[in-house]
Amino acid sequence: MPWLARQLVRLVVVLFCVTLLTYMIVNILPGDVAIVILGNLATPEDIAGLRADLGLDRPMLVRYFDWLGSALSGDLGRSYRNGEPVVQAIIDRLPVSLQLMVMAQVVALGIAIPVALLSVRRPGGLFDRISASAAFGFLAMPNFMLGIVLIYLFSVSFDLLPATGFTPMSEGLWDNLESMILPSLTLGLIEWTVLMRVLRSDLLTTLKEDFILLARAKGLPPWRVLLQHALRPSSFTLITILGLNIGGLIGGAVIVEQIFALPGVGRLLLGGIFNRDLILVQGTVAFIAVGFVVINFLVDMLYAVLDPRVRHVRFRS
């Protein structure tokens, strides 16, 4: 099957499984949105009436396919709680989450690539050993804890950065960045470790290749050999890990948005769960699933950008 078709099939399968599964899980959660909305003192008749109004009295599968039908036409329904269209709620919060994830990736790659390059210059040397220990330390730290440590260091002790809250870009780029630095560090400082280790090990393999020897024989200085010859052919596992990590990154973002009180999609989702706002949860999860597949698709495209051999195989007529 051509590559593009395979990607599309993957998208459809993932979406179907994920949405059906969430629908089922959300439905067996204890608690009832009607009670949440009406309060504990509501009469059983009131509750039954509201449930009928919301369409909750129909069998689950019927409701699921109903939801799926409108979801496919771009309508994710309206929040049970406040009637806001789910699509609109997501669109409002998406920029915050996207900015968080992009900045976290920048932090992670911005640390991982230079550290890997520096550590392969003398494998087993001082820098290599220190960076390996540092990576191990960060890797062992849960992100909520790292978040709290960072808040303590940068906001409480030195008062350099805001501890929580979000400033939109419209109120000034610097203020906006300031409010995002700690959250992105919280995610990125953990992610760089894995990226650095795989890049380092692939670099070491590449550096033994004949074409590296040939580059050295041309008289290229060591740093040019590393950057111009070794880095690109060593980056394929890194990219695979980037793709695989997207799930973890989204999960991390949900937690980090909570810690730092960022109004992102993750907080929308958690709020929905607490309120038993099924339709909001359902829509948000479906959206995240699409995002996951789309980002993986983009990551997969990167292979083709970086490796002409992949380009050759994929886009042969």
Added chain:
Amino acid sequence: MSGQPNMPLLSVRNAQVSFSTARGPLRAVDGVSFDLHEGRTLGIVGESGSGKSVLVRSLIGLVGESSGAGVGGQVLFEGRDLRSLSPREFRSVLGTEIGIVFQDPMTSLNPVMKIGRQIGEGLRLNRGLDSKAAARRAVELLNEVGIPEPERRAQQYPHEMSGGMRQRVAIAIAIACAPKLLIADEPTTALDVTVQRQILDLLQGEQRQRGMAMILITHDLGVAAGRSDDIMVMYAGRAVETAATREIFRSPRMPYTEALLRSLPRLSDATHTRLSAIPGRPPDLARRSGGCSFAPRCTYRTDHCDAEQPPLTMVGGRGYACFHPRGVEPGGAA
């Protein structure tokens, strides 16, 4: 030309390379010396594992401390001691004066860089060409090494070419900066039999036309026969016989060389030959004996051979490492 008239272009004295392995130190190259004069070709011949690649790679700094190897001896290039140069000076000699072609063009070209750029890279670095001029020169070089449609090929990646074409590209890279010395490390071993001769002819043609000196490494005496002035036979990391090519073929001294010659088919296409015709296997370099390393496979072996290692003896402009050389001793002459 440069230097004194009789000074060799490359002079190697007592080259040593050892690796530390799990089984102890492994002496891959053990006291090899040779001279190479401008415009001449030295064939280095020996079985797989005899240390040919490690020797030449250590000469140009590709095997060394950075790869965990211990390197010893002296390497003079145009009278300059290469091992005492600063890294920067060394790279500049390497980039401008010495070109190398590796065995396998599948692995010696960067898979994610366009051919033209790989050829032009050295020119930009060492000859100060701008990228346009380097690209133009790369196309000329592709043309020179016999690649049709050079403009189009320069824009391609290595995987879009056949093995023979890739080796032509590797040759173009090696000669790009007009080096005085070309090292070809088994340049045809990985190629189809049909293109082996073309590649060898190309190398020889370039060498003659440009007046380069060449080290041609092969495990096939037949390849070295018509294409080298002198031959150095290596066995277990040592030079065991050195002589002018025609001397070697007329009367080999060392029993190993003799065995190599005997395993050559007389008439047929010499490039087919495998050296497996000699019974036995080369010794384990991590467990050297005190005697001649060829002794276990030698038909002329005596107790003396097991007790002591034969030194490389120079007699009348040629050298051999054997206590019972062929064609010399009254009792041992063939």
